[in-house]
Amino acid sequence: MSEKKEIKALTGIRGVAACWVVMYHTWTAGNHHIPGLIGRFLLHGYLAVDLFFILSGLVMSMSYGHLFEEHWKYSDYFNLIIRRIARLWPLYIITLIITGVLSYFFEGKTFSPGLWLANFMMIQTWSIGESINGPSWSVSVEWAVYFIFPFLCFPILKMHKIIPFISAFVSFFLIILIIRIGENTGIQRKGPLDIFDPHSILPFLRCISEFVLGMICYRVVDADFALFRSKTISTIIASIAFVSLFFDGIDIFSVLVFCLLIITLANKNNALSRIMTYIPIYYLGVWSYAIYLWHRSFLFIIGDVWNGHHTVLRPLIVLIALIVVSSISYYYIERPFQKKIREMNFIFFKSSARVVNSI
Numbered sequence: 001m002s003e004k005k006e007i008k009a010l011t012g013i014r015g016v017a018a019c020w021v022v023m024y025h026t027w028t029a030g031n032h033h034i035p036g037l038i039g040r041f042l043l044h045g046y047l048a049v050d051l052f053f054i055l056s057g058l059v060m061s062m063s064y065g066h067l068f069e070e071h072w073k074y075s076d077y078f079n080l081i082i083r084r085i086a087r088l089w090p091l092y093i094i095t096l097i098i099t100g101v102l103s104y105f106f107e108g109k110t111f112s113p114g115l116w117l118a119n120f121m122m123i124q125t126w127s128i129g130e131s132i133n134g135p136s137w138s139v140s141v142e143w144a145v146y147f148i149f150p151f152l153c154f155p156i157l158k159m160h161k162i163i164p165f166i167s168a169f170v171s172f173f174l175i176i177l178i179i180r181i182g183e184n185t186g187i188q189r190k191g192p193l194d195i196f197d198p199h200s201i202l203p204f205l206r207c208i209s210e211f212v213l214g215m216i217c218y219r220v221v222d223a224d225f226a227l228f229r230s231k232t233i234s235t236i237i238a239s240i241a242f243v244s245l246f247f248d249g250i251d252i253f254s255v256l257v258f259c260l261l262i263i264t265l266a267n268k269n270n271a272l273s274r275i276m277t278y279i280p281i282y283y284l285g286v287w288s289y290a291i292y293l294w295h296r297s298f299l300f301i302i303g304d305v306w307n308g309h310h311t312v313l314r315p316l317i318v319l320i321a322l323i324v325v326s327s328i329s330y331y332y333i334e335r336p337f338q339k340k341i342r343e344m345n346f347i348f349f350k351s352s353a354r355v356v357n358s359i
Contacts (some may be wrong), residue, residue: 007062009265012276014055015284018291021135022322025299026315028190033314037246044254046194051258053207058144058221058262060149061157065218077150083342084146088139088289090337091329092122095293099133106300128298134296141207146317148208157330158214164216168286171209171216173325175252176332180204181228193251210255217259221266228263234270237261282329288327290309290334298322 023047027034034042067076067174093268096119103109111119111132125140155163179192182202189195195202220228227233241257244250265273277282284291298318 003287006176007266008282009273009276010059010280011267011285011288012281013262013265013285014288015281015286015291016276017048017051017055019284019286019319021045021155021290022295022319023315024048025135025295026319027241027330034128040098040246040248043190047245047251047254047258048192050193050206050210050251050255051139051262053142053210054214054217054255054262056145057216058212058218059214060211061153061215061218064149065153065215068150069158070154072150080150081146081330084143086338088143088335090341091293092133092136093120093332094333096120096133096136099297102297102300103132104296106139107199125196127199127201128275130198131295135292137198137203138207139159139293140198141204142211144204145208145211146241149211152212152215156212157219161219164219167212168216172213172252172256174205174209175255178205192249193253194320212254213259214262217263228260228270229267233281234272236262236268237264238272253300284323287323287326290329292323294329296302297324309353 003020020042023042027039027042064080068082100111100116103111115124115129115132118126118128119136122136122140122143124131125137126144131137131140155169175193178195182189182192182195182197185200185202186196193206195206197203237257237260241254241261244254246259261272263278264270267273268277276285298321
């Protein structure tokens with residue numbers, strides 16, 4: 001499997017997805033409501049998380065897959081886990097504490113010591129309890145998948161192509177299954193895949209099935225099929241992906257098209273890839289993790305407290321402020337702490353030098 005550097009278009013689309021999920025939560029909080037096609041598009045914003053999971057599977061395979069394709073050592077495994085802690089934990093903890101404090105002062109909510117501990121360890125969505133910082137439920141289930149990821153690399157990235165084909169079939173079967181089970185849970189949802197119940201295994205199944213699809217996408221990208229280099233095919237796939245987000249009840253189809261879209265974005269020459277690498281969009285992707293983790297705190301200002309008397313202006317101002325805070329926290333929290341943890345990690349695990357690119 002060849003080693004690749006960052007695909008900037010994938011970073012860019014991650015930023016678009018982060019802003020999409022922020023807008024989804026913004027205009028569904030309080031009394032905010034946008035009618036018509038725009039509103040229909042925003043109400044499918046929960047699918048941004050599915051796009052995140054697929055992207056993670058691809059980028060993790062690109063960054064770390066070569067370490068685990070065949071023979072690997074325990075040091076490679078622990079190196080992976082520590083590097084993921086370095087990437088996720090520093091900002092996660094800060095936003096967790098701030099959101100918990102805001103929840104107390106604005107909503108009067110308190111959380112048990114056990115729930116705080118589970119959230120600190122990023123294991124709350126492992127059928128334990130709610131996420132104090134709501135959006136972090138997806139970080140929790142993805143954290144669980146990282147422990148399994150090395151064992152998936154050989155069969156999906158290296159073995160005969162029939163194995164990835166079977167894996168894709170199983171993944172889509174799981175997605176259909178959790179949709180069916182979710183219909184009977186009684187949990188309020190905006191759509192079939194809007195599944196985040198922390199007391200069940202469904203969020204984990206949602207994550208791992210789409211993460212595996214992302215790994216398969218990487219294998220397709222690495223094979224460099226001429227079909228996905230076609231500018232015409234790329235445009236058609238992007239158009240279908242966008243149009244699908246205006247229809248209800250076809251989430252499984254949207255996930256399929258997301259996979260194809262991500263594969264085509266690896267081609268730098270198509271129009272959408274060039275748009276996603278445009279500097280402002282690219283940096284939204286760089287800051288996307290911060291945007292995602294901070295946005296619950298900002299929702300106290302938009303919907304939970306102000307009750308949405310201004311449909312567009314106030315949320316737009318707060319969105320801009322969110323992006324500013326996210327960029328600052330990226331440079332002054334994420335990067336410095338990530339660097340310190342990885343420096344300590346390198347002392348113990350020299351194999352960190354073998355990583356191509358990390359997210």
